[in-house]
Amino acid sequence: MATDYDSLIPTSVATELLDAVEVQSAALALGTTLRMPEGLATLPVVSALPVAGWVNPRMGGRKPATKIEWTGDNIVPEELACALAIPSAFIDDAGFPVWDQVRPLIASAMAIVIDDALLFGNGEPASFPPNGVAGLPPPDVGVPGDALAALDGALALVEGSGITPSGIAASAAIGTALRQEYRAQGALPDQVPGRSLYGLQVEQGATWDATDGDAIVGDWRYLVIGIRQDIRFDLSDSAILQDGAGAIIANAFQDDLVAMRAYMRLGAAIGTPLTPDGPGQPFATAQWTSGTTRSSRSSKAKDES
Numbered sequence: 001m002a003t004d005y006d007s008l009i010p011t012s013v014a015t016e017l018l019d020a021v022e023v024q025s026a027a028l029a030l031g032t033t034l035r036m037p038e039g040l041a042t043l044p045v046v047s048a049l050p051v052a053g054w055v056n057p058r059m060g061g062r063k064p065a066t067k068i069e070w071t072g073d074n075i076v077p078e079e080l081a082c083a084l085a086i087p088s089a090f091i092d093d094a095g096f097p098v099w100d101q102v103r104p105l106i107a108s109a110m111a112i113v114i115d116d117a118l119l120f121g122n123g124e125p126a127s128f129p130p131n132g133v134a135g136l137p138p139p140d141v142g143v144p145g146d147a148l149a150a151l152d153g154a155l156a157l158v159e160g161s162g163i164t165p166s167g168i169a170a171s172a173a174i175g176t177a178l179r180q181e182y183r184a185q186g187a188l189p190d191q192v193p194g195r196s197l198y199g200l201q202v203e204q205g206a207t208w209d210a211t212d213g214d215a216i217v218g219d220w221r222y223l224v225i226g227i228r229q230d231i232r233f234d235l236s237d238s239a240i241l242q243d244g245a246g247a248i249i250a251n252a253f254q255d256d257l258v259a260m261r262a263y264m265r266l267g268a269a270i271g272t273p274l275t276p277d278g279p280g281q282p283f284a285t286a287q288w289t290s291g292t293t294r295s296s297r298s299s300k301a302k303d304e305s
Contacts, residue, residue, distance in 0.1 A: 017231045018264070020107035026169035026203035027118040027133075027268075028111075031223035034075075036267075042074035074269065076127035077228035081263035082109055083241055085250040091258050106262050110231075111206035118223065118268050119169060119216060120209040129270045133169075133223055133283050134212035136270070140287045147177035147214070147288040151197060154217045154286035162275035163219045163282050167201040170215035171208035173289050178202070210289075218283030222273055228265040235260050 022028040053064035084106075090098055117124035121132035129135075141153035151168065158165050168174070174197075181197060195202045200217070239259035241250040252259040273280040 017103050017107055017262070020104060021111050021114070021231070024108055024111035024206045025114045026205040027115050027223065028225060029203045030167040030169055030201065030220040031118070031225045031268075032221050033225045033227055036075070036077060036226045036228040042076050042267075075224060075226035075267040076125075077226060077265040077267040078125040078127060079263055079265050080110055080113060081261060082106060083239075083259060083261045085241055085252060085255075085257040085259050088237065088256045088258055102260075106231075108206065110262075110264070114266075115206045116209070118225070119205060120212055122209060128268050133218070133270060134209070134216050134285055136281070136283050138281065138284055140213045140285045142213075142287040144290065145288060147173070147286075148180060148197070150286040150288040151177065151215060151217060154215070154284040155198065155200075157284040158218050158281060161281040162277055163273055163280040165200060165217050165219055167203065167220050168197060168215055168217050169203050169205055171210065172204060173214045174202060174204060177288075213285035213287035214289055215286045216283055217286060219273065222271040222282040224269050224271060226267045228267065231262055231264040233260060233262055 022033075051064075051066045053066075055061040055063055084102075086098065086102070113123070116122040117128055117132065119132050120134050121128070121130055124130070124132065138157055141150055141157060143150040143153060155165050170177075177197060178195070236252060236259045237257075238253040240248055240252070241259060243249050250257055250259065270282070273282055
């Protein structure tokens with residue numbers, strides 16, 4: 001009897017997979033995620049938040065006027081997908097934990113693409129913010145060899161424009177900063193450092209572009225990510241998989257494979273906060289290693305163009 005492949009994916013896998021992507025992606029973990037309703041093609045981005053105030057005098061006083069504004073940017077959902085083939089023998093063998101192995105690999109692949117596009121503007125669709133979060137001014141705050149000082153300087157830039165930072169996205173180099181802070185607090189080497197610095201949530205990116213420093217700090221409410229469609233699956237035992245050039249790399253029917261397609265739709269925009277002093281700067285980058293600076297990346301981009 002033929003295997004009922006559609007019944008092999010547990011109903012909870014898609015939800016668990018999206019959760020796994022959010023855990024691995026710094027952009028999804030720190031940013032503001034919104035669910036885009038069915039039939040909604042674009043979603044306006046709030047740029048100015050309402051402000052409340054005390055009524056004075058309390059009896060008959062005029063209520064403070066405020067406003068909420070939307071930018072001209074819209075969140076346009078783009079499709080992120082991957083297709084792969086799994087040997088039918090693995091599927092048919094009830095003792096082989098197929099989904100336990102496949103799920104984290106797909107989650108990791110999607111998290112890498114999402115962070116590369118949203119944080120650094122690498123390979124992003126045309127509707128995504130160009131150059132990503134790290135591409136916004138001001139330039140890097142560099143303090144060679146002192147992670148905590150570099151992060152403090154970047155946070156000061158954001159705070160200086162009237163914005164309160166909410167988190168830090170960082171490369172693997174953040175591990176040193178966390179351990180330094182722990183040692184300063186007298187923690188023992190066998191204790192695991194908490195994922196926070198200066199009281200801010202720290203998330204390590206699924207991938208990192210060293211040409212944009214070692215960390216991005218800021219108010220991540222202004223990175224708005226609209227999820228139009230959760231991760232979904234399609235299975236086929238007769239599909240053909242092709243590479244980007246059109247060459248056939250797998251024939252499910254001929255080679256006894258199960259082809260699986262995983263896909264989701266999401267879009268993103270970066271809002272510009274408005275403060276009493278004008279537009280604020282929601283993000284800044286910090287650098288403390290000897291990696292390439294952002295100015296070098298700009299030069300590289302000009303050379304490639």
